[in-house]
Amino acid sequence: MAEITLPYTPIEDIPKIHARARAAFRAGRTKDVAFRKAQIAQVGYMLKDNEEAVIAAMKHDLGRPPLESEMMDLSPVYAEVRAAYANLDQWVKPQAAEFSLNFFAMGPKLVAEPKGTVLIIAPFNFPAFLLFSPLVSAIAAGNAAVLKPSEQTPAISKIFAELLPKYLDPELYHIINGGVPETTKILELPWDHILYTGNGRVGRIVATAAARHLTPTTLELGGKNPVVIDPRVDLDLAARRILWGRFTNAGQICLSPDYVLVPADFQDKFVAALESMYKTFYPDGPEKSDSFSRVVTKAHTQRIKRLVDETTGTIVCGGQSDVETRYIAPTIVRDVREGDSLLSEEIFGPVLCIVPVKDVDEAVAFINRGDHPLAIYVFSEDPKFEQKVFSNTKSGAAVTNEVVIMPGVHGLPVGGVGASGYGYYTGKHAFEQFTHLRVSLKNPSWVDKIAFGFRFPPYTPSYRKNMRQMGGRLPPRPAGGLAKAAPKRWAFWLAFALVGAAAVLTRQRQLRLA
Template sequence: MATLTYTRIEDIPKIHATAREAFASGRTKSIAFRKAQIAQVGYLLKDNEQRIKDALKSDLGRPYLETELLDFAAVYGEVRMVYDKIDQWVKPQRIDFHFNWFPMGPKLVAEPKGVILNIAPFNVPVFLLLSPLVSAIAAGNGAVLKPSEQTPAFSQLIAELLPKYLDRELYAVINGGVAETTKMLELPWDHILYTGNGRIGRIIAAAAAKHLTPTTLELGGQNPVVVDPKMDVHLTAKRLLWGRFSNAGQICLAPEYVLVPAHFQDTLIEEMKKVYNTFYPDGPENSDSFARVVTTAHTQRIKKRLDETKGKIVLGGATDVEKRYIAPTVVRDVPVDDSLLTEEIFGPVLPIVPVKDVDEAISIIRSKDYPLAVYVFSNDPKFEEKVFSNTKSGAAVTNETVITAGVPGLPVGGIGPSGYGYYTGKHCFEQFTHWRVSLKNPGWVDKVAFGFRYPPYKPDYKKYVKGITSSLPPRPGTQSGTAKRWAFWLLFALVGAGSVVLTRSRGQLKA
């Protein structure tokens, strides 16, 4: 395991102060500067792909292809999209036209918040550090990155690379554990983004509240899968196992448990066995296509829950704590109160929960915290709509798993216990942006329309207040004023047309 050099605690306030001073200098106001820094994020990655892949191989035992797919592809897409869109995003936004207010030119101006703190997890560290960094730069902010101490090879590497590519004062890396993070949270940031679990998320939110710092929390959760027995079973099995076993199950959007009609459970499992053998023809332990759990402590945690399950292991099940190895595992007949369903597993174990029907599946989902995603495998729009309309989640995805995070333009974000706010793309840019209200009222407006607001107030001023006050919508159960006006004009037109026809008819009769 690589050794990680922690940032000295006494240096953390200095890094914070340097970033704030650099931001105050105003150089991030330049869109050209922002675009250059965004491009440099891309080239940091491009120039060091192999070193980063090797680091994540060391930290996570991760196959190179998974790093390219889960980390590189997503960040490259983010860099390109934000670079191309930033000129459009930063333009002042005009509000809807209103006769009373248009002379004042009301609009919203996109301004940076200041210095952003991004505390990222170990599982997809390139994506979860650099994609939000791109958004922070686009919005004109400084940023300090805190990578996970559980990926020492990568965290050491990113601390080395970042100052070689980006402005050293505005953008920095702080490495460390609990003590270093605690020190960071004592400082006033302008926005904090944290990705991780709910327990730490509450600590982050409480610390941020002391400074009234806005936060974005992405906290994962237990993402359920509802399977329609009429769905293509091979496609279902393949996409479920890929989504669960990629990165050894350490993906916040991974499918967490599968709700399947009891009569269809055997069919699904038999197809999973076939797919499993094609994924790992020589067994997963010796496969170059299967990662490892990040630490022995996490491996022991997953093993304990697997040992305590009341379900039956039908695929995998082997463990080796010292090697950080949990075989890709499928467990059938898992009851809803099982050890595997008490909290997020965050490992390569997929429980299958037999249910009577889709209504019972929905009931189980609703009994738990809102997840980051609800997955449905079905070609029946009614089946799909029934599940999604009766549940809540950050994402609602049909016939696929995990990949929504890599779709340019789609944000990642939870709801309730799975987090709040968004990261990636325009939604993240907007979170790191203060929309400053702008209005410029010329002096002549008082003479034409707004002189009545100044004392001494006169009785006839009331009519001017009413003149600028919006009317209410129609009272429920009554015909709207608009409808009445249309009805009047329609009646008028009909009467007019009738008169024309009647006049012509009389003229023809006289002829």
């Protein structure tokens, strides 16, 4: 396949692009919600009008089957466009503060305002979804935006650079193409928010650069997502879904299952189910299949090949590779032990590790020895098994009997915790990432005469009483608190009544006896 050269943005133009976007934002063009909705719709039509060219570019860069491009890259963007367009009028409405008798007259509320000029840095693996889904949210929030697609997908990044100014406001929304020098220059500039999707190493660079300007960031960083298998699982279901999640897009998915923790005495049965399902996926072999993608670059292919070559586990299926054609066969490796090459880093390729453990307790301990992943998957029909895993671990998502599909579920955000990132993207949650909730209240003059006059000197004893009344009462003191509870007045009066009643009864008895 012919190589495509991606024209890089001249480094000296990058500050000018930043300045143009910032000036356009400050001109106030994005304040109009109707304008935002029109731009959101244009994102969808930009892709829909050029769908075949975009899919062909993804085939060039990722060797990806058209179905996968439509299912996992384009359709999610269309869903984001529809949701933002339909809900934006509601999202931007001021939010009334919780009712308070002391402050209701001031009309306290929160107003969703755009942060300003934002930067979106997208990876190669889903070049449309991870670039334009955040863009839709940024537009919905009323921001200007500069996009940095991956230089590792030259065909698709080139097409997007050509299409964007034809469909969107060319002053407010820009694309910068380039590699490390261009990205370094971008990160020197002051942004009002940065959303980066990628790996933890670059995530730390982005966060450090953002900190110099006190810029808020959203980082989605992936990680090694484990699967925990209950031996009572539906084997065919588990095998089919796990292999699909691992081998789709040649395993280049931040939410892909990375390794499977399975009871050692159940490993043979589980692996046999995987082998059987593997044959149904690729009846003529994956190298000839039109349903299997390629790795994005030769360098990534070489890295994955090295991890497979150095494993001490047993290769059950696959294992073949061809660096020149960027091919890594979908591979299953069993008996992978802690410290193995395949567990040393996020594979981000079509290799599934099977890690035998004693039981679910050892599986939980194994997970907790690593960084918090973006997702933990459990395959089980037992709620207690499921709860044992999830309640004793931490991850961005906790999913049962399914993998990968969470970004497509309406209303659920994608976000990590710890080393897998922080913040959210997709839907209203991403809109909120790009929004500043500005506090608003208006205090009429008559409030000082009724409620707040005590704050002005000269202070009097009655002022302090009024101030204390404003604060209201504390909740009941906890029975097990460290401080000794003060005696309660009701207890005193109850004791007084009981003593009095006892005295009366005693006197009546004495009178009867007399």
